[in-house]
Amino acid sequence: MISDVLAEASEKMDKAVEAAKDDFGTVRTGRANPALFQKVLVDYYGTPTPLQQLASMVNQEARTLLITPFDKSALKDIEKAIAGAHHLGASVGNDGxxxxxxxxxxxEERRKDFVKIVRDKAEQARVSLRNVRRKAKDDLDSLxxxxxxxxxxxxxxxxxxxxAHVDAIDDALxxxxxxxxxx
Known part of the structure; x- marks a missing residue:
């Protein structure tokens, strides 16, 4: 019983660390890369849909990403969603x-803003870990x-x-x- 509670807590903490690392990947460094657009949701026929489900993305140059929609009718919606993703600050244009x-x-200022964003994401992950710990502790106390x-x-x-899991998040940060x- 105790081992079940500890195993479940450890598994959830592992997932929280992985989620934090994925979130860190969405904050850009020097190059444009499709992972930056991972969290962009497009209003596709009234449903918020992740961009990678609607289009292919390819690096054209270091700071330019070429986005080819699978459905050409979604072009304007995709363009609007990318322009609305303020955390990217991307300028968007299409040729039809x-x-x-x-x-x-x-x-330098933008880099410091990104560092603040990453620190905030790390703190959210730490809070998630503490919530898992609290639930596991309650489960242990109820035995x-x-x-x-x-x-x-x-x-x-x-x-x-x-x-150990908090240290893993801090290292990734x-x-x-x-x-x-x-x-």
Whole structure:
């Protein structure tokens, strides 16, 4: 029973760390890349749809992404969604069949803004880890057929696991900050 609670908590914490790393990938560094557009939702026939389901994306140049919609009727909606994604700051243009999204040059101020965004995402991930820990601790406390010593040992394991996962998020954050501030 204790092992089930700890295993479930560890699995959820692993997922939270992976989600944080994926979120870090959506914050741009020096090059335009399709992962930056991962969170862009397009209003496609009244339904918010992820951009990668509606179009193929290819790097044309370092700061330019070529977006080719699978359905040409969605061209204007895709263009509007990309222009509305303020975290990208992309200038958008189309020639009737493809969209060119050009990302602005990264200034020092913009890099610092990105660092703030990444730190916020890291804090959200840490909060998620603490919520998992709290639920696991409540589950451990509700176990009545086990001794107090075993529960205390399990709580120590839970704390160690939580610390390891928080450290993983902090390491990923440091790497991303270094990457962002590198000119």
């Amino acid at each position: 069949s493809v969209i060119r999204a050009t990302l602005p040059e990264l200034t 009545t057929e086990v001794g107090e010593d075993e529960i205390a040992r399990a709580e120590k394991e839970l704390e160690a696991s939580t610390k 440091k790497r991303k900050e270094t990457e962002l501030l590198e000119v």
